[in-house]
Amino acid sequence: MAVNLHIPAPETILPVAGVEIGITEAGIRKQGRKDLTVFQLAPGSSVAGVFTQNRFRAAPVQVCEQHLAENSDIRALVINTGNANAGTGPSGLKATHETCEAVAKLLHISPNQILPFSTGVILEPLPVDRLIKALPAAVQNLTADNWFNAAHSIMTTDTQPKIVSKKIELGGQPVTLTGISKGAGMIRPNMATMLGYLATDAGIPPGLLADMTREIANRSFNRITVDGDTSTNDSFIIMATGQSGLHIDSTHHPLYSELYRALADAALDLAQKIVRDAEGATKFITIRVEQAASQEEALKVAYAVAHSPLVKTAFYASDPNLGRILAAVGYAGVNDLDVGKVNLWLGDVLVASQGGRNPDYAEEAGQRVMKEAEILVRIALGRGNTTETVYTSDFSHEYVSINADYRS
Template sequence: MAVNFPILDPKSLSPISGLALGFAQAGIKRANRKDVLVMRLVPGSAVAGVFTQNRFCAAPVQLCKQHLLEANPIEALIVNTGNANAGTGEEGLRRAFQTCEVLAKSFGLSPEQVLPFSTGVIMEQLPADKIVAAIPQAVAQLSEDNWFAAAQAIMTTDTLPKAASQTINTEQGPIVITGISKGAGMIQPNMATMLGFVGTNVQVDRGLLQELTAEAANLSFNAITIDGDTSTNDSFIVMATGQSLIRIQSRSDPLYSLFRKGLIAISQQLAQLIVRDGEGATKFITICVKGGKNSLECKQVAKAIAHSPLVKTAFFASDPNLGRILAAVGYAGIDDLDSGKVQLWLDDVWVAKDGGRHPNYQEEQGQAVMKQSEITVTVDLGRGDAMETVWTCDLSHEYVSINADYRS
């Protein structure tokens, strides 16, 4: 069951002028469920993306990277669930491109103007015939108000649709940012078995949008982990339709900071929803590492804690076996770490002082915190001013069951 997952009101998702979404039921893995999503962008839109670092990146990821480098502007996206089209060789590339060709023909575009995305089981050939057959249905459903249905259409083992929206009012008009994400397992950036799509009505220079997309991903989707596995298919796409009067061409533009803040906030919200809906999750855990020499080593320590099966199972059991956290800090890879300067807190309970158990700490205090559904772990490395935050969840019996039965 998702951890403190906010109730999503479909009416809270603001449409993005110039971005229409349509869905269909192709029966890729199961009948009678939305499993194909199409997005149509108004000409002149800017599109940016970041993708998995897994060397076995899926066929659609390979095509997305190629198409984003083409001179032709991106004007359409197609997403399928139920099949990842990863580990499928040249045939996988051919089938992914086939879906681009068919959708492009529907809109009078070239195939290179379409970005394809897939998520699901790895090493099974994409049933392109089913997707192609469903494209007319998805195109017929196109509407700027379909964000909630779009969130449903990209789900796999997710238990709930994930979406967020924000409107920032300015003197030049509203900045509207709306997005959806999916993911519940094989989550460990860079990035994770996650898909994220964010749209905005602002006019943004494409180069700047790419920089902002990478920055937002680093502070959100690249700061979550569920099980330490990096997927073959992760993709995070930001689309700026340019249908508002607000134009952002450089970091010195007056509204740049507002837009950046809004984009990061939506990205973090979507990323945290993935953790809250982690497979078998019962607890949402924030890990803050401060006092590092640089951000890299802070994130390194945070991820060592977040990835540790011993730490995660202790959280599931509400067992304040906090030596496991200190052990993870110690093996995180900081060779010159002075353990005598490390401090550790659970929420506001000071657990470890100067590398050892705090003299005033009582196990009952730690156990009380561990029983909560939301927990913050704070580590101070005592060696600088840098700080990073990572979000994760516990590891439960249900996680094993879900993944043991995934292909059943």
């Protein structure tokens, strides 16, 4: 049950010059669904990525990091769903390298010019023979207007595709940005099972793009959580083809800030769509911590609230049991917190101040806000000037059912 998740009409999703996408059915886990996607990039494109910090990083994540370190001329991506190829040891790495070799042969490029991605069940061998057998069909299907289909093909437990697409004008030059993401559970990106791919036809050199990608991930995919679990496969990729004719070569370029903001806004949109489609979600919750002494402190408090099962189940029930939020703030790890300076708002309702319940707070007002599909929680710590925001969802019965039955 997605919360206010907007799916663009297919005709409004703009192709990005220099990007072609092919999709096919490989039968990796389920028959009758598209589960294999290939991106082909024009020569001269730049690619950068940010990946999970989970120590059990999946084989494709390890190979992606290796290929990005070895080669600045990435020309293709290959993505399979249904199997994460994680916890698979040397055989998983072998399967990933075989996949890259097969794609390279079809596209007449080198294996280290390919970034591989997998998502799905962990600790199961990747059926690489089925994947490689299906690759020619995906390559034959390469076309510039396949973004909508690609958003569907990378889904696992998602209920809806996640897409953003827009055209902006920079210095009189039209520039296109289009992206897709997937993820609904096992979401606490810590870089974010999630995947995100964002492309633009602006030109950005590899080093600058790498810096931008890290910063953008920290303001978008690293500010969402569904259940506090960092997956083995989380990956976020930005591609810049340079086909528009506009080239941003440094942070000092007069149009750099505008392009950065456009990419960052698109990434945040994709990240928030993951939370809106979180497994079993009925509420989209924004947790904003204000007046913190540091970014680290603000995020500690925000994530303590966002990860609390007691808080999340209260939101699901629309129960204004808001002492649970204060308890989470209290155990967040800010050891010298003066609770007498903490204020808590639920939407426009001041719930707690000066270490206790606001004398003017009425439970009916809290109940009104808790029944809304989108809820803002504001926590002012009274310690400094730092503000950080995290996005999360509630916990429902359906979340348990989905994850109890995931491998069935």
